Amino acid sequence: MADATSLTAAAAVAAIDAGELDATELFEAYRVRSAADELNALTWVAPEAPPTPAGPLAGVPLAVKDLFCTEGIPSQAGSKILEGYLPPYTATAVANLQRAGVSLLSKANQDEFAMGSSNEHCAFGPVLNPWDKTRVPGGSSGGSAAAVAAGLAPWALGTDTGGSIRQPAALCGVVGLKPTYGTVSRYGMIAFASSLDQAGPITRDVTDAALLYRHMASKDHRDATSIARPDAIELPSAERLDGITIGVPEKLIAEGVEPGVMQAFRQALTKAQELGANVVDVELLHAEHGLSAYYVLAPAEASSNLSRYDGVRFGRRADGDDLAAMYTRTRHDGFGPEVKRRILIGTYALSSGYYDAYYGRAQRVRTKIADDFRTAFSAVDLIATPTAPTVAFELGSKTADPLAMYLNDLFTIPVSLAGLPGISIPAGLSDALPVGLQLAGPAFSENNLLDAAYALERAIGFSGAPWESAK
């Protein structure tokens, strides 16, 4: 057969099950490709193929974002402060997948502690976009998205706090699903913002996203915020969108969206209509304030979550004559500028005298945003936006202006704040760079979301991703 790395994960599982493909050979093929990674997408690659595990995923290899703890394997969250850190345990989501039969192939580069939208905020160097190596892959799961897009792995795990799965998936022309908050355990995911962090798949197509999500989701007794899904995840099969109403928050997307992105987005909506969907305007009154609320809540939680990096029990320590000097130098040397920025914003927002004005208000805005979605979903089945307002931008073009960088997550953040599932699929190209279409649904509606994404994926017929060149 042709190069096995050209198969989607689901196709690889089927080929292995049919005895047409050897799992160890598949792993080895990806290992070789990964070892030759020119994108800086990976921070660790397995030295050899592990024994093929039993289970429905048949030994298909997996790239895992660096911030998932993997026992005895470097888990550094893209940070110097965790350089060389070897956790004594494995994250539940990864363990679930290993039990289902995936083999851990590689750890993927990321923005430090998942704070970033370009994968330039990494201690281990920026990740390049496989479509154009002068451009960013998006972030923070940029290594995962770039690896999948470039065919360094058949699929990957990412995490999404304000768009960190969907935005890099969009910028790399692959599929990224951020599930309903709580359906994938956070245990073993190095935390950025606990009330928002959620793991999900980054894959070549929607079917693979469904397959990977099916096996990573679980109610975990180690995560008090984890929830059992009300239903099992089915592989998508819808061909039409008859009877489906798709809402478009026209006011929210009216400004700041690149023309090429908007054009691809409109074309995708036209395809949806052709498949029978009803496309209507929908109001999300407070969504435009999502970014503000997010840039209070996420840094606030992060400022506390990152207090454990103190040079005492693990990770990097800088010398200091006394305790205070050791703390402040360790954290000065160990954290990059974006992480420091967010720690400072978050500390400020929680500090005495400012809590009500910042944290308290942001939590109330969050309530309003969630309410808006509830109201909207009484009238529509899905909400569609461009995933990001732009295509992949040039390396270094936004690093000097934090706010400009943050604006990249304008459409993904409200969905995160409401804890809802959102998926990004390739909608087309703009100037030869991929554009993402985001679909969001009510909590636990992943099956409907995946079905709609699947039907649209087939109708759009996106192609040209770098991984296909392996064919």
Next chain:
Amino acid sequence: MIDRDQVLHVARLARLELEDDEVERIAGELSKVLEHVDAISALDLDGVEPTSHVVDIDTALRPDEVTPSLPRDLVLAQAPAVQDDGFLVPSSKA
């Protein structure tokens, strides 16, 4: 908006050492972000409950049953400095 002293105060709370020439830049960056964030101060949020968790779930409690602790060599394996089977840290300044 946010001045040098506030940056230094917050940095102290967060145990972050900042270079002298960083402080002004950070003050500027934080001010810009906070200015944007301040848009929410104009919203009427009276009577709106704050959201800490998006999903409304029952408290997950853990049965009071002992699970194995880690072996000590593993506990100390990643420590930057170890002494007397514990984690060695510099003392606080008197």
Next chain:
Amino acid sequence: MSNWEPVIGLEIHVQLRTNTKMFCGCGLSFGEPPNTRTCPVCLGLPGTLPVVNAEAIHYGLLIGLALGCELAPRSIFHRKNYFYPDLPKGYQISQYDEPLCSGGSLGAVQIHRVHLEEDAAKLVHGGASGRIHGSTGSVVDFNRGGTPLAEIVTEPDLHDATEAAEWLRLLRATLRRLGVSDVNMEEGSLRCDANISLRPAGSTGLGTKTELKNMNSFRFIERGIRAEIKRQTAILDAGDEVEQETLHYDPRTEAITSLRSKEEAHDYRYFPEPDLTPITITQAMLDRASAALPELPLDRAVRFEQQVGISAESARNLAFRTELGDYFEAALNGRTRTDAQALANWIGNDLVARIGNDADPAECKVSAGALAELVSLVQSKAVTREGALQVLDRLVADGGEPHAIIEAEGLGAVGGSDELGPIVEAALAANPDVAEKLKSGDMKPIGVIVGYVMRETKGRADGGEVTKIVRSQLGL
């Protein structure tokens, strides 16, 4: 000099005696080697999450019920953020504005709140222990880190050091009765901080308070509070102002020193713990706690006084020491009927003096039935108090039945003119000068005669009876 009234509130941290820690499955540590009761969660390793121990909530509810608190149907954990090596996550998971229990009272002291949190780890300072040679470092042992704590905060209802220590004893008895903690101050399972301020006597406002930290025995609490009251009195008398600060009392030097430097502003940046959803108290949890609630020391003392009919002091002595109270009731309700007050005195004074203040009488060789029998033999004058004390010594040493010991040792009371008459006669004959004085109506030296008879009978005679016989022999 003005007259100042001290106003004292207490903050008590109680280690709960669950099987496992507050947020992880590690067993609690009782002096195990360092860092052998830890896991990724209680070490605060990256990616770990807390999960609340159901039994800690149950113990919290028991405490709340015992103190008459209002139990929050929904309470919330917060993060209290500060850096210290004994705090692995850089924050303590505690409760802030929605604690498990609010209000309530114990005795005359109102309870402000009771909340749950996690204990810090143990930091061994190089300087203090001398264990770390030539270094200025400290060593952290995370065994204790994450032990469940209940923090009990009183209203400022106490007004002197003795009263504070007394009330704390009542609280300790109550917690011990609940079985939720070892409540051992020396071992740190009960820790007490005191908030102390002074105000002009008769006024109702509150002065500036100081917080006196971690006094690890009842004695030190009393002395520490007294010393701080003295210190504040001197400041106010001199017309100066008390500074709000956290203080440490050194019991050896009686010195009070400031714990934290003033530059180090602490701003705990409390916010709701995003890793935990609110604790909802179900009816089943309430029912379980109610059913597990025993009779509390204060209620037992009232019952002992009002229904059993012993003095208030005896009632408190027995009721506030659960083991004594249980022993008392076992003795009182056994086969032998006896006077409750006499029994209370024998247990509270004579038995405790022999077995030690902290011993559980149920574990000594004197069965409750034996003690009841002994007391009833004293009351029926079959044995004198002196004889009975010898019997008690034998019981403590070897156990056994009081009547058998009395018989075997010949400790029964000697009584009646037949037995005592000749001994009294001999006593008077041996002390003619005393006999003369007695005859002349000067009864002062009667003790010489009684003493003689006691010696001869090895204490088995009744002093009153001896006096009666003396009088009749001398025709008085």
